[in-house]
Amino acid sequence: MYKILEKTPLNPTVTKMVICAPRVAKKAQAGQFIILRTDSEGERIPLTIADYDAEKGTVTIIFQIVGATTEKLNHMCEGDCLSDFVGPLGRATHTEGLKKVAVVGGGVGCAIAYPVAKKLHEMGAEVHVIAGFRNRELVILEDEFRRASSKLVLMTDDGSAGKKGLVTEALKELIESGEEYEQVITIGPLPMMKFVALLTKEYGIKTIASMNPIMIDGTGMCGGCRLSVGGKTVFACVDGPEFDAHQIDFDEAIERSSMYAPFERKAHEDACNLFKKEVE
Amino acid sequence: MPNMSMKKNPMPTQDPVVRSANFDEVALGYTPEMAIDEAKRCLNCKHKPCISGCPVKVHIPDFIARVAEGDFEGAYQIIALSSSLPAVCGRVCPQERQCESKCVRGVKGDSVAIGRLERFVADYHNANTTKWPDKIENNGHKVAVIGSGPAGLACASDLVKKGYDVTIFEALHLAGGVLVYGIPEFRLPKSIVQMEIEGLKALGVKIETNTVVGKTVSVDELMDDEGFEAVFIGTGAGLPKFMNIKGENLKGVYSANEFLTRINLMKAYRNDSETPIQRAKRVAVVGGGNVAMDAARCARRLGAEVYIVYRRGMDELPARKEEIEHAEEEGIVFKTLTNPIEILGYHNPDNKRDPLNGTVTAMKCVEMELGEPDASGRRKPVEKPNSEFTLDVDCVIMALGTSPNPLIKSTTPSLETQAWGGIVADERGQTSREGVFAGGDAVTGSATVILAMGAGKASASAIDEYIKSKNQ
Numbered sequence: 001m002y003k004i005l006e007k008t009p010l011n012p013t014v015t016k017m018v019i020c021a022p023r024v025a026k027k028a029q030a031g032q033f034i035i036l037r038t039d040s041e042g043e044r045i046p047l048t049i050a051d052y053d054a055e056k057g058t059v060t061i062i063f064q065i066v067g068a069t070t071e072k073l074n075h076m077c078e079g080d081c082l083s084d085f086v087g088p089l090g091r092a093t094h095t096e097g098l099k100k101v102a103v104v105g106g107g108v109g110c111a112i113a114y115p116v117a118k119k120l121h122e123m124g125a126e127v128h129v130i131a132g133f134r135n136r137e138l139v140i141l142e143d144e145f146r147r148a149s150s151k152l153v154l155m156t157d158d159g160s161a162g163k164k165g166l167v168t169e170a171l172k173e174l175i176e177s178g179e180e181y182e183q184v185i186t187i188g189p190l191p192m193m194k195f196v197a198l199l200t201k202e203y204g205i206k207t208i209a210s211m212n213p214i215m216i217d218g219t220g221m222c223g224g225c226r227l228s229v230g231g232k233t234v235f236a237c238v239d240g241p242e243f244d245a246h247q248i249d250f251d252e253a254i255e256r257s258s259m260y261a262p263f264e265r266k267a268h269e270d271a272c273n274l275f276k277k278e279v280e
Numbered sequence: 281m282p283n284m285s286m287k288k289n290p291m292p293t294q295d296p297v298v299r300s301a302n303f304d305e306v307a308l309g310y311t312p313e314m315a316i317d318e319a320k321r322c323l324n325c326k327h328k329p330c331i332s333g334c335p336v337k338v339h340i341p342d343f344i345a346r347v348a349e350g351d352f353e354g355a356y357q358i359i360a361l362s363s364s365l366p367a368v369c370g371r372v373c374p375q376e377r378q379c380e381s382k383c384v385r386g387v388k389g390d391s392v393a394i395g396r397l398e399r400f401v402a403d404y405h406n407a408n409t410t411k412w413p414d415k416i417e418n419n420g421h422k423v424a425v426i427g428s429g430p431a432g433l434a435c436a437s438d439l440v441k442k443g444y445d446v447t448i449f450e451a452l453h454l455a456g457g458v459l460v461y462g463i464p465e466f467r468l469p470k471s472i473v474q475m476e477i478e479g480l481k482a483l484g485v486k487i488e489t490n491t492v493v494g495k496t497v498s499v500d501e502l503m504d505d506e507g508f509e510a511v512f513i514g515t516g517a518g519l520p521k522f523m524n525i526k527g528e529n530l531k532g533v534y535s536a537n538e539f540l541t542r543i544n545l546m547k548a549y550r551n552d553s554e555t556p557i558q559r560a561k562r563v564a565v566v567g568g569g570n571v572a573m574d575a576a577r578c579a580r581r582l583g584a585e586v587y588i589v590y591r592r593g594m595d596e597l598p599a600r601k602e603e604i605e606h607a608e609e610e611g612i613v614f615k616t617l618t619n620p621i622e623i624l625g626y627h628n629p630d631n632k633r634d635p636l637n638g639t640v641t642a643m644k645c646v647e648m649e650l651g652e653p654d655a656s657g658r659r660k661p662v663e664k665p666n667s668e669f670t671l672d673v674d675c676v677i678m679a680l681g682t683s684p685n686p687l688i689k690s691t692t693p694s695l696e697t698q699a700w701g702g703i704v705a706d707e708r709g710q711t712s713r714e715g716v717f718a719g720g721d722a723v724t725g726s727a728t729v730i731l732a733m734g735a736g737k738a739s740a741s742a743i744d745e746y747i748k749s750k751n752q
Binding site: 027 | 451452461496497518519522524529531534541542545546547553554555635638687
């Protein structure tokens with residue numbers, strides 16, 4: 001059993017939890033992920049590691065409430081235990097030798113972008129962060145990003161915080177203004193990453209995207225997380241989750257991500273109704 | 281007087297029409313009367329050829345003699361001397377290619393139904409055992425077993441009985457390996473696997489689930505930091521193969537591993553399961569082994585019309601005979617001498633956001649014929665010219681075999697492996713690393729439960745010798 005030590009809502013739909021998982025914490029690195037189950041009947045869901053503390057034996061996760069499992073997870077409290085928490089899975093982000101990097105995060109993807117930015121910043125690289133959200137209410141980790149970067153550009157769809165517009169517009173502006181990035185790291189919704197990749201391809205800037213497809217075991221056993229990268233099939237769980245964004249077939253990944261969309265919508269509604277009933 | 285009937289006592293089964301809509305066990309098991317009657321068919325012949333056909337050398341005629349006398353618990357004790365998982369093996373061993381293929385009675389008529397008797401005896405024991413075995417005091421020597429499938433369970437069982445302090449590390453949230461994620465409930469009820477595992481725990485075996493050796497902890501850390509004197513790697517062959525044909529990444533194409541894991545481990549067949557599975561109308565399962573039969577029969581139980589698509593003929597199907605018969609009875613259509621060349625999908629030209637975009641609509645196949653024998657001795661299938669046709673399906677399951685998982689290899693320096701990924705080990709499981717042993721599918725590639733169990737047992741005895749000689 002894995003105890004929830006802290007629970008902090010970051011915005012109405014995104015929650016941060018610190019979990020006691022000493023074995024995972026000891027090995028965790030930026031870019032890797034875990035798989036959890038809330039209870040013994042639960043679904044296995046992958047979540048990228050947002051932070052970790054090997055000495056305290058803790059791993060931080062940040063999740064958006066999108067389906068039944070994240071809804072259930074969000075109803076758990078400090079002191080409750082997750083039935084399963086396995087990791088760290090996948091490969092760590094390659095950060096060695098990077099001098100100047102743009103980290104482009106979107107929505108809850110910023111939670112995953114943060115440890116990467118932090119690690120690069122601690123290594124002494126110049127880090128520019130572009131973080132995009134729908135509106136002010138949904139902005140997360142603003143202070144953390146400010147501390148982990150030399151430049152933070154906040155973008156919102158409606159202009160209620162930072163600048164109005166898309167992350168790609170901000171990135172283009174920075175590149176056009178003469179910023180020379182060795183690499184762009186992008187983490188967020190698939191369509192956002194697709195357009196970041198299309199933009200950086202024009203400028204010939206190496207770009208890494210962190211993928212979060214549907215998976216079960218996270219060890220290469222099910223193959224459900226397969227993606228086409230450079231025309232070859234790869235498994236996100238063991239070969240990734242990070243890949244060369246210019247090689248990823250994003251359209252296929254977008255299609256595959258909707259495999260269970262109707263089921264998930266219904267399961268989420270059922271879970272919400274159940275919790276509503278409990279409250280009544 | 282021996283029973284000279286030429287025919288085996290038939291196995292009582294659930295009616296095919298009824299069972300193809302439920303996940304309850306298909307074979308219902310012998311009654312004591314049937315078991316005694318069947319046991320009397322054994323001639324207790326001098327050469328006991330059946331034993332030579334058993335990978336773990338169960339004393340078959342001895343246990344059958346006890347069954348004939350009605351001493352079922354005595355029969356169990358004889359099997360237990362050689363096998364750790366009789367209730368499992370009685371159900372899933374390919375007996376027709378092992379013990380029963382050597383049976384003298386099989387020369388004229390049916391062989392003795394050894395597998396069915398083994399199952400009867402194990403079920404009798406499980407139903408009549410009221411208490412768990414007592415915990416065995418351990419000798420303080422720690423052994424790590426990686427993977428809780430048949431190889432790991434057999435190895436742990438023998439080691440704990442020899443007095444070792446055994447910990448099994450399992451990557452998934454539940455112990456049992458392929459017995460829980462792969463083989464369906466209707467062929468091997470999970471309560472049987474659970475009982476075997478609870479029995480091991482009662483003896484003192486510790487099980488750490490959610491631990492991916494190679495990620496969460498390495499073999500070196502287990503040995504250097506955590507004090508394990510020996511490690512047994514029984515991680516199986518879990519990496520699914522695909523055909524590398526066009527359309528394989530469409531929505532509705534599964535590896536058999538994924539399809540079966542969703543159903544067996546995650547219980548996606550239940551309406552209250554939190555794990556989704558596609559409820560397909562027409563399913564093609566590509567492959568002809570036991571895993572293909574399992575996937576096909578699961579898909580059937582979820583309500584689909586199901587095809588087995590296999591490139592060789594009916595006689596070449598590698599699956600157990602009983603599984604093929606059961607699949608046919610359940611209405612699964614065998615399209616043998618057929619090979620897929622492409623999977624076709626739906627794409628709405630007018631709507632890029634149509635949720636059906638990227639879903640499977642059909643599979644393009646060619647007909648095959650058998651040519652000259654290939655390296656494996658089997659006749660090689662060759663494509664018939666101009667035989668292309670399309671099979672309308674909305675789901676395709678690839679059951680083409682699996683290869684060993686590279687996670688441990690990539691994190692254990694100087695552990696030698698074959699080019700295809702199998703760990704190099706001798707017949708007693710010794711690998712290229714001192715103190716590290718391996719067995720089962722991780723060494724041989726995908727094989728059977730009983731072979732893995734045998735390898736686990738062989739390694740347990742090698743580990744015992746290794747630790748004793750080291751501590752002399």
